[in-house]
Amino acid sequence: MSLLYGTLLMSFVSFFNRILGFVYQVLIVRLLGAEGIGYYNMAYPVFVFLLVISTLGIPLALSQIIAQEGFKNRAYSKNLLFFSIIFLLLFSIAVLELFFSLLPLIRHLLFPSEYSFYAFLWLIPSIPVIAVSSALRGYFIGSLRWNIPALAQNIEQIVRILVSLSLTSAFINVSLKDALRGPSLGVLAGETVGLLVGILFLDKKFALSWMLPAGYLKKIFSLAIPVTLTRVMATLLSALDALLIPKALVLSGLSFREATATYGLFSGVAMTLLLTPAVITNTLSTTLVPGIAEALGQENFSLIRSRSFYAFKLSLIAGLPVTAILLLYAAPLTALLFKYPEAGQLVVILAVSGPFLYWYQTVTGIFQGLSQPQTPFYILLGASGVKILCLLLLTPRIGITGTCLSFALYHFLLFILSLFALKLKLRTLTYDQTLLKVIFAFLGSLGLGYGFSKFFSPTIPFNLVSGILFVGTSYLLLLLVLGGITSYELSRLSRLFKR
Numbered sequence: 001m002s003l004l005y006g007t008l009l010m011s012f013v014s015f016f017n018r019i020l021g022f023v024y025q026v027l028i029v030r031l032l033g034a035e036g037i038g039y040y041n042m043a044y045p046v047f048v049f050l051l052v053i054s055t056l057g058i059p060l061a062l063s064q065i066i067a068q069e070g071f072k073n074r075a076y077s078k079n080l081l082f083f084s085i086i087f088l089l090l091f092s093i094a095v096l097e098l099f100f101s102l103l104p105l106i107r108h109l110l111f112p113s114e115y116s117f118y119a120f121l122w123l124i125p126s127i128p129v130i131a132v133s134s135a136l137r138g139y140f141i142g143s144l145r146w147n148i149p150a151l152a153q154n155i156e157q158i159v160r161i162l163v164s165l166s167l168t169s170a171f172i173n174v175s176l177k178d179a180l181r182g183p184s185l186g187v188l189a190g191e192t193v194g195l196l197v198g199i200l201f202l203d204k205k206f207a208l209s210w211m212l213p214a215g216y217l218k219k220i221f222s223l224a225i226p227v228t229l230t231r232v233m234a235t236l237l238s239a240l241d242a243l244l245i246p247k248a249l250v251l252s253g254l255s256f257r258e259a260t261a262t263y264g265l266f267s268g269v270a271m272t273l274l275l276t277p278a279v280i281t282n283t284l285s286t287t288l289v290p291g292i293a294e295a296l297g298q299e300n301f302s303l304i305r306s307r308s309f310y311a312f313k314l315s316l317i318a319g320l321p322v323t324a325i326l327l328l329y330a331a332p333l334t335a336l337l338f339k340y341p342e343a344g345q346l347v348v349i350l351a352v353s354g355p356f357l358y359w360y361q362t363v364t365g366i367f368q369g370l371s372q373p374q375t376p377f378y379i380l381l382g383a384s385g386v387k388i389l390c391l392l393l394l395t396p397r398i399g400i401t402g403t404c405l406s407f408a409l410y411h412f413l414l415f416i417l418s419l420f421a422l423k424l425k426l427r428t429l430t431y432d433q434t435l436l437k438v439i440f441a442f443l444g445s446l447g448l449g450y451g452f453s454k455f456f457s458p459t460i461p462f463n464l465v466s467g468i469l470f471v472g473t474s475y476l477l478l479l480l481v482l483g484g485i486t487s488y489e490l491s492r493l494s495r496l497f498k499r
Contacts (some may be wrong), residue, residue, distance in 0.1 A: 008144055015148040018278070024161045028183060028474045029264075029338050030477040032297045035174050035257060037111055038264030040183055042246065043120035045112055045239035047127075050099060052231045054092035055132050057139035058084055061223035065143030078203070080220070108346075110239075112246070113260065122184030127253050129191045136198035145201075154199040160190025173475060195236045242267075244388065245403055248395035252402075262400050269338045270346040270404070273326060275356050277319040297399040304370070305426055306348045312481045313435060317485065318356035321475045325468050326351035328449045332458040346404050353408035356415035363418040375421050383413040437484035445475035481492045 029037050062084050066077045111117035137149045164186025171178040245266070249259035326333070330351065331344025364376045387410035394402025449471035456463040479485050 016452045026337050029268045034261040034264035038260035039115040039269035040119050040269040042116040045242045047123040049235040052235050054095045057224035057228040059134040061220045063138035063142035084135045092131040094130045097455045119180040122181050126188045133195035148201045152194040156190040156194030159193045161188045163189040251396035252399040265343040269343040274350045277322045315358045317356050317363040323354045324446045329458050332464045349404035353411035355412040360414040437482040441478035441484045444478045448474045
């Protein structure tokens, strides 16, 4: 029950934080504008890359070792936490020293604008803080004290949002460059408060020993390094996108400022709306891991296939209504939320590929449950290679439309390759006709929503909200009438929430 409780609690925390994150993204785009968010999103992937290098995957390895052996020897688990904190603090500082020594050589490559470099500099102090707080989080999770990191993450997110919005609002009247300090300092404030919460709940009554059991360091690094390699590659690919897209847009004929603003619309508006269902699909992926792992331990491949299909179906049920809403109301939505109706055309192109992306996120959870996290990594690597090639070919020719088409193809490839890999692993995949009924419910709600939009102009906010509610209600009713979701599945969902 502890594992189930912890999984559900952390899933709820993730859900809550993502909702807050979406609201924050809407407000920060309104404050900074497309150009400002473009500069910030150029800097952030480099920050994440340094953070991944600085933490080395040790917090995750720490939680696994403590979960496995901590109950046998609590003193050693606390000593392991102490050594991890000291190591991460010193190593993160060393990484930053090395990076800044190389910075004169690579600054103009990584930061083509002084504005993005300025935003990055204000993010740097957060790295040692996050390194230490992540070690504490790993310790608490490994000790099955799930409520502490859950509380810390909620407080951290709230503080980050309040500080970011307050400082950005204050500095935006001075200059855009000064306003970029707001989100960066918000990260520092949130992480610092989260760290203090962790320290507050840490049991300080233990005798510290400078001796660790033989093999502990070897074990922690053997677990940490593979995770780090995967995350390093993922963050490198993200940073590469942030570098390539603005440069490719300049080649299409835009000035650098226009390219930055266009990239801001893509990364800060269009992708934010596309990833809205990730609030559910990422939570589903997290909760799926223990169930798949349990079935794998029993060598019950039939159960793995049925649970995988059930997860596929739930991700489709969650993602398709959002896809319908984005296809129908992209322009008025981006106008109402972000004040950028021109981003609507980007959203429409990306929305077509949305269901494939949501499915891939679910497959990632399945492979983690099967103890094969390397498979999604190889799939990500292959699909990213195709995406980068398409970005270089299409964006200079047709602008940001080429970027959106490249990402749409990328999402499709992620799904196809992961589905193929899953079929190879499980030999066959389970499916039934209810999947088609879900798709029919989507198509029906899409048609009804289109008719509604013709009678009631979505450019009026009341009509837009009414249209979204109409599409959502139509989808749910069609889902029930057509039998896309069964009474058994509804009862299972209700029992899950009652827990």
